[in-house]
Amino acid sequence: MTLSAHQHNPKLLKTLARLQRTLLLIPVFIAAPILLAWLAPTVATLLPSGWALMKANTALCTILCACGLWLGHFCTNTSLKLTGNLLGAIVLVFAGCALVGHITDRTFALDTLLAKDELSSVPGLMSMQTSLFFTMLGFASICESSRGPFCTQVRDVVCALLVALVLTVFAGYLFNAAHLFGQANDLRTSIQTLFCMLCITSALLIARMHYGYFSIIAGVGIGSHIARLILPVTLLLPFLIVSVSAWLPQARHIPLALASALTSSFAAATLFVLVVWLSRKINDMQAELRDISLIDDLTGINNRRGFYMLGEHMLYEAQRDNRNVSVLFFDLDGLKEINDTLGHDIGSDLLKHFASLLRQHFRKSDAVARLGGDEFAVVSSSGDNMIALKRLERVVQATNKAGKRPYTISYSVGEATFNANNSIGDFNELVSAADVQMYERKRAKKAFNKSYSRTNQASVSQATP
Numbered sequence: 010m011t012l013s014a015h016q017h018n019p020k021l022l023k024t025l026a027r028l029q030r031t032l033l034l035i036p037v038f039i040a041a042p043i044l045l046a047w048l049a050p051t052v053a054t055l056l057p058s059g060w061a062l063m064k065a066n067t068a069l070c071t072i073l074c075a076c077g078l079w080l081g082h083f084c085t086n087t088s089l090k091l092t093g094n095l096l097g098a099i100v101l102v103f104a105g106c107a108l109v110g111h112i113t114d115r116t117f118a119l120d121t122l123l124a125k126d127e128l129s130s131v132p133g134l135m136s137m138q139t140s141l142f143f144t145m146l147g148f149a150s151i152c153e154s155s156r157g158p159f160c161t162q163v164r165d166v167v168c169a170l171l172v173a174l175v176l177t178v179f180a181g182y183l184f185n186a187a188h189l190f191g192q193a194n195d196l197r198t199s200i201q202t203l204f205c206m207l208c209i210t211s212a213l214l215i216a217r218m219h220y221g222y223f224s225i226i227a228g229v230g231i232g233s234h235i236a237r238l239i240l241p242v243t244l245l246l247p248f249l250i251v252s253v254s255a256w257l258p259q260a261r262h263i264p265l266a267l268a269s270a271l272t273s274s275f276a277a278a279t280l281f282v283l284v285v286w287l288s289r290k291i292n293d294m295q296a297e298l299r300d301i302s303l304i305d306d307l308t309g310i311n312n313r314r315g316f317y318m319l320g321e322h323m324l325y326e327a328q329r330d331n332r333n334v335s336v337l338f339f340d341l342d343g344l345k346e347i348n349d350t351l352g353h354d355i356g357s358d359l360l361k362h363f364a365s366l367l368r369q370h371f372r373k374s375d376a377v378a379r380l381g382g383d384e385f386a387v388v389s390s391s392g393d394n395m396i397a398l399k400r401l402e403r404v405v406q407a408t409n410k411a412g413k414r415p416y417t418i419s420y421s422v423g424e425a426t427f428n429a430n431n432s433i434g435d436f437n438e439l440v441s442a443a444d445v446q447m448y449e450r451k452r453a454k455k456a457f458n459k460s461y462s463r464t465n466q467a468s469v470s471q472a473t474p
Contacts, residue, residue: 019228025215025227027180029082032212033075036205040075043201044068047124062199065123066107067135070100070143071205077150078209082216097150104135104143111137111192129195136191138178138198142206145171149213165222171210176244178203184255231294235287242283249375305379307357308364316378320388321436323376327390327427334390335426337398339367340451341383342419351415357418366418370401386440394424423447423453442472 040063046053056183063071073096080093106119111134120133135143149167152160178198181189191197197207218227226236250272257268303315311319319345320336327334341363348356360373367377367385376388389397406416423446427433 018227021227022219025218025379029212029215032208032215033079035208036071036075038206039201039205040068040071044072044123047126059199060201061126061128062195062197063202064126064133064135066103066120066133067139067143067202069123070103070135070147071202071209073097073100074143074146074150074209075212078212078216080398081150094151097147099147100143101147101151103148104140107135107140108144110134111140126154130193131196134196136196136198138174138190138236139202139206142171142174145174146209146213161221165217168213168217170212170224171206171213175203175206178206180248183252224337229293234294235290238290239283239287246276246279246318250279258407305364308361308379310364310368310377311376313378313380316386317436317440319376319378320440323388323390324427324436324439332390333426333428334388335394335424336443337387337389337394337441338423338425338440338447339363339385339387340421340447341385342421342451342454343382343417347416355415358414360420362414363418363420366401366404370404371397386443398422421447421451423450 036038042052042056043060043063044065046056046060047068048374053060077093077096077100080089081098084090084093103119106117109115110117110120116131116145120135122133124133145167149164149171150162152167178190182200182203182466187197190203204362214223217223225233226240229234254268254272256263257263257271263271292393303311303318305312323334326332341359344356345357347359349388360383363385364377364379367387371387371389372391374390378386378388380386387394391397408414409417423443425433425442425446427439433439
């Protein structure tokens with residue numbers, strides 16, 4: 010089984026699920042006391058000033074949206090999910106009525122159904138930004154149980170629009186652009202409403218990370234990791250740059266032209282550093298993935314995939330430059346017996362030790378690999394490998410003679426060389442030729458050992474009186 014780059018990161022999703030629950034609880038804790046204050050005026054004395062800017066129907070929609078999203082995403086019961094859809098429909102009615110009122114310049118009885126709001130110039134009416142937000146959110150809640158690619162795309166579009174709307178209202182407050190967050194002093198998206206909208210939108214965005222367009226954020230691929238790193242910067246950097254540009258002329262009495270030049274250079278430098286950092290991060294991740302896919306975990310040398318990739322490249326260069334290239338195919342003797350009698354840890358130590366010996370006694374330009382199990386291979390472009398093989402044999406004999414390890418290293422090796430005079434056409438044929446020669450020598454070694462064992466037994470029998 011392979012892990013696709015488009016699959017989710019389970020650990021991240023668990024963390025996001027906990028955050029999502031918190032984000033859905035916060036708006037309820039903010040809106041519930043305000044709704045209670047509208048219904049029971051004695052509670053209003055306990056709340057800070059400015060609470061009435063969140064209208065009663067706004068507070069109700071906030072609570073219903075949070076509860077609807079909770080039921081839709083954290084409950085598996087079908088009836089509870091349908092209840093979440095019903096809550097979304099109620100929100101759509103309240104918010105849609107307010108939005109129609111803004112468009113047609115009319116008032117509806119539904120606006121003052123929960124509270125009279127007699128002190129407001131437009132009693133009970135939520136701002137156009139707030140009504141638009143809850144209209145889209147109610148629509149998204151109703152569609153949540155629908156399946157299919159089209160419905161998924163619709164929910165993704167609605168989520169993107171909600172993010173854009175919340176950022177617009179936030180920018181209005183940040184830069185004192187009143188038209189972006191309200192139509193009058195008592196008809197605007199209040200700070201507490203904006204904070205609730207931010208929490209609910211973030212919770213919805215986390216929900217959309219499970220599937221659809223925004224699932225890239227919670228994936229395991231390089232793009233997903235980069236997106237998680239760069240997304241906060243891309244959201245905050247424009248606000249920071251424009252804020253500095255507006256602050257310098259007012260607070261420091263710097264001419265507008267100079268302020269613009271400074272902020273432009275700061276933005277360019279920041280983006281330059283960001284691009285360089287991002288490039289380095291991608292390169293590091295690419296190198297890490299390359300090591301994972303081309304390096305054998307146990308021995309630290311190339312695996313089969315890395316061996317064939319490097320070998321094919323070396324063979325191509327040898328064909329182009331009319332040079333020789335050789336493959337040495339090694340097979341360790343007795344690994345199964347060592348695993349069975351001494352344990353797999355000792356067998357693993359043998360594999361790592363032999364890989365280390367191959368790496369030490371062949372050139373750095375040669376490709377040393379473990380092909381799997383007890384099979385190793387070396388691709389070499391040197392003219393003569395006998396020097397390296399004799400050096401390896403001497404070291405192995407010395408290691409076995411020292412007796413410091415619980416095993417004896419024994420191996421068989423086959424060699425095949427590509428040159429202009431033979432008929433080998435590709436790297437697979439070169440490896441197969443070395444493999445065949447290795448098994449021929451292995452069989453010859455076994456036959457010799459059996460013959461030597463029978464000879465010794467016969468000698469012992471003749472010497473016995």
